Amino acid sequence: MTALAPTVPVTPEPGVHRHVVTVSRKLAITLGVVTALSALLYLLAPREGDTSFRLATGTDAVEIGDLKVPGMATAWVCVAVMAVLTVYAAVRTWTNRRTGLWVPILFAFAFLVAFLSWAGAGSDSDIPVSRLIAGSVLLSVPIVFGALGGVIGERAGVVNIAIEGQLLAGAFTAAFVGTLTGSPWAGLIAAVLSGVLVALVLGVFAIKYRVNQVIVGVVLNVLVIGLTSFLYSTVMVPDAETFNQTERFGSLAIPLLSKIPILGQALFNQPVVVYMMYVAVPAVWFALMRTRWGLRVRAVGEHPTAADTVGIKVERTRYRALVVAGAITGIGGGFYTVVSVSSFGKEMTAGAGFIALAAVIFGKWDPVRAALAALLFGFASNLEGTLSIVGAPVPSQFMLMLPYVVTILAVAGLVGRSRPPAASGEPYVKG
């Protein structure tokens, strides 16, 4: 029960999970359900008028005008695309073939365009596409870093519920050190170190003392919340200018790339931490999947006994993986105070660590997919703000709820073939 994975407890043989067909059928079913629900929504609550998407940002190399489309018609076209994709997924399932990753991605895209067209129909305001993307990228930064850390930890066999704690610790130390030194870089390094520190505590209890990893994670979160809130109240609040007023990273426009229409400003005129994210995702993928270190980490997470037999030091490998994971997660924590806002606040991470955890599972313990899932969550959070501008007919609470509902749907079925590292959550007892 410790493995943080959708395992069916009654399945006697682990091999059954790996059977592609069983789980892929869930993908087709889930896509079908979402398509039907969207169609139902647009049928029951049709909206008049056009939707206008603002594509230009003012600094593009080629300026594109606003895109004005009839709202409901666009929505229905997208629903049709979704239906086609559902049928495609169903056919692939029937013929026992795997469905590519592009199907859910395209499906999500169609779903979002449909939803935006519907929500923005008849509104006076445009939907600022570039700002929507830029905001999504920015909001997903801590989730992506947290998810990358989570993936590394779980691949090594250590479930990390304490991502939230690592992010919060990173945010706190980044604000503190950043203010004392007057340098956001120093703050970021401090965030990395505090992420590592939390990871080491997790490691000592989970690896050395073999305490249930979920328990350690939950308790570490409470500990970090308590510590940072206590220190915030006793140290930062009385003298915020000296302790809690850090410099932030400014936006850095990349020449040429930032001039690309629509995407340029959104993706390539961002603070340096965002570029670190662009680098970190493929780097973690490469390290885990193509290097000797990664092979060992995965071996230790899948079958520690076998790894031990061929001479890999299981506990040391797990510690090292946790340190790397903690460092990466720490960067995400630093984001809050040296990029986003310049001062720390109580419990300012507000559950991003748990979302990152969901992204790990949504992304099937794969760094790239987990990062994509994190982007999706960032997008959903950002959507709420945008929709309130265009006066969407959905109460804001439901928009805020969306990422969490999506996660539940995802872990219940959308994820397709989903199998956690076999030894995830299992302490290794050398026998």
Place this chain on the structure above:
Amino acid sequence: MSTADEHSVVPATALVPVPPEEQGTAAPSDDEARWRDAFRRATSSSWAVSIGAVILAVLAGSVMIAVTDPEVQKAAGYFFSRPSDMISAIGQAVGGAYAALFRGAVYDYRADDFATGIRPFMQSLTYATPLILAGLGVALGFRAGLFNIGGQGQMLASAAAAGWVGFAFDLPAGIHLLVAVVAGAVAGALWAGIAGALKAYTGAHEVIVTIMLNYVAFYLLSYLLATPGLLQAPGSANPKTPPMKDTALYPKLFGDKYALHAGFLVALGAVVVIWWLLSRSRMGFTFRMVGENPYAARVAGVDVRRKTVEAMLASGALIGLAGGTQVLGLITTGFGSDIDAGIGFDAITVALLGGSQPVGVLGAGILFGGFKAGGSTMQASQGIPIEIVLVVQSLIVLFIAAPPLVRAIFRLPQPGTRPTKAAKSAKDSKPAPSEKKGADA
């Protein structure tokens, strides 16, 4: 923990510790050996670890209080010229803090008479009430192998249901309370049941689902509270419900002078019922079977999926009772979306500290209730942020979860190392084989 282990390894006769009387006959060396044996048993028990963990956590809390105290910092500036200043400043800061904690949690010795002095203790029991109930819920889940982190969501769902019945209906006293309490329990059970059903039938991990359901419940309640005609008080723009009707309130146990309400009796009753359920009933037995080993349970003919759903429903119902006591006992003047007051998460630490045993949960709940009551007094009178309580609580659980660490710090004997003759002669050369196993306990 250690005693349970001793019983569970009965078949492996070679490993069973030698009972004291047998040892007495084998080694006729008298009372001293028996006393030493008794002492060893006491210090290697889980109680010793629990006490050690509390001591360590309180020490860590003291250090934090001392380090952040402005007087101590001032005195530290001239530590080498007058170290006594700093020591007395530390003593004042830490002593003052714990005195305030005691005044706020147990007995206010500054009060004029006993009736006033005992009020803090009643307050502690009031705070303990939902902690005990929710802790029981989480503990029940643990025993069935389920990690219910969704206490917050279940509290919110049950508070919404119990509160709605409490303010929107007109029923005779007594029946009204009963209906409201049951509505809360059912809402909590259903909210947890979603996670249970998804776990049983799709394999979705309950940790993730319950965490997500926490957020869903929070936003759902926020919506209900912000929408006129649903839970929002009529004629108000605040996201807050109207006050509960008097007929739906838990009666106060000792008059209006004390906050303690009849919900505490519900909590005590629940402790007994869950104890009976887990250790005496067929249902509890199957829960524990599923928790220990679902594969074996299935082979033995237990419907694991059904038991998973049932355990989650029961867990949620208990947490739902906790949500009910919040709105029908403690905060009766209408509530907002923060009505859970972090109890859902505190319940996890309560269950862990209580060793997932009903009586242990009772004790842990009262301890944490005391921390909560005392923490507010500490914050008000000494200016120490109440979050220090979170730090101490989480450290307690962390230490308790790792008995070998606490034993090593206090140099307590590790369980399984027995002073038998053979072990005595060889004890310096080689640790007992079961020492390693202590880590899993």
